[in-house]
Amino acid sequence: MKVLVAVKRVIDYNVKIRVKADHSDVDLTNVKMAMNPFCEIAVEEAVRLKEKGVATEVVAVTIGPKAAQEQLRTALALGADRAIHIQTDERAESLAVAKLLAKVVDEEQPGLVILGKQAIDTDNNQTGQMLAALTNLPQATFASEVVIDGDKVHVTREIDGGLQTIALTLPAIVTTDLRLNEPRYAKLPDIMKAKKKPLDVKTPADYGVEVASKVSLLKVESPAERKGGVKVASVDELIDKLKNEAKVL
């Protein structure tokens, strides 16, 4: 079975975000970028399926600027066999990304597609579900366990009330949650080897997909700052403040 994993280049999760002075967007100049953490979990899961002999090939795909090839090389170093880069400098929103991924699914015919549940930049949480709808494949979002069982996959999902397990026919689309696995770090020899693995470069036009969206970003602002509070010296003082100052007890 072939496994397709989608990865996204995003700001490193440790970086503190600044908004541009003209409020047009956040400022990403000279900011450290990385693979979206949920995509790391997706890559890890695909590689583990290969190590278990369930997957025969792992293909990583990204949509983004030239620099996003760094994240594909990371995926290759972590164990993906080859990569596809659909290069665009436009701001590709979830729908356009899902349309492009649907074309790749059509071409590659994977048995399983694994994506992160959300990207930590836009926090959209949409692409996997959109891809499932466009390809007419079943979906299991927010996965904390994935078990392939013949022509089905059993997925345990993290939902608001707890955990839910569902069974899907294969091929299927899975999006990862935090507890699915703990991603490994790439080792230096693997990073060197990854440089020689195949990486195809395409454009959205090759797939006949229009990247522009009908949603425009009008403005980006900093959120209202919380005023720093006070330190209290004791439990008694805390209770007193909560009762008499904040009036929440």
Added chain:
Amino acid sequence: MSILVLADLHEGQLAGATAHVVAAAKEMGGDIDVLVAGEGVQAAADAAAKLDGVSKVRVADNAVYAHQLAEPMGALLVALADDYTHVLASAATNGKNVLPRLAALKDVSQISDIIGVDSPDTFKRPIYAGSAIATVKSDDALKVITVRVTGFDAVGAGGSAPIEAVNTVVDNRQSSFVDEDLAQSDRPELGGAKVVISGGRGMGNGENFKLLDGIADKLGAAIGASRAAVDAGFVPNDMQVGQTGKIVAPDLYIAVGISGAIQHLAGMKDSKVIVAINKDDEAPIFQVADYGLVGDLFELLPELESKL
């Protein structure tokens, strides 16, 4: 303008979130219908009919919608969406699971997690773990939107809208429900609680979370956790508060043994009053806390419980 709100269900009953989503819909204006889909959901439909501002409740009561599996739910929404200019759901796991399917099948973008309505086509939403607030405008014919419930005060329940059956039945051979393991608790839901007390890695283990129980009992609080506490197996995933867990905005949030990473703050920094208990007086959580208490939680929690 006409808006369809997909109701949130919790074990077959109407969940509190729906009243907040209806509030967001009211800010957009127009007729508001609520769709209740599931199996054996008449009680939820009756509750939805009472929500202020609702014109009509539509009920799709059929086994194929049990557990709100994504494929049949998406197909149902696609079948109904032509009657509407907006389709809304709460940004809870069900809405997140289902709504993007509708958007994709209607070839429109989805706007996730809105916290404000500027006009019927322009919305505010947090991005980058709430480090920035984006104002976005949609020119799509159909607006598909998930709503962050903490952004909108719930509507009241003094209405009496008519209820009508939806007879659309879709086929689903792709996915099936196997089982679920739902948290059983007498405490209020995290999302709707007036007081939340959360524990982090500093709690040390799951057993020590009992130290929060007595305080939660006295305050009528829900109990939450940081990702580190969930990852370490102290408590289940449904307790995680944060960017990628639950978003809460209670009157009082008490963070115990939590450092205050941006991803955690994203889920609680709109709380009215924040208290932090941490032994590290430089922990970032103190930068957002109204009241900070520096010290060992194992001494402070029993004292707090006894003095409340």
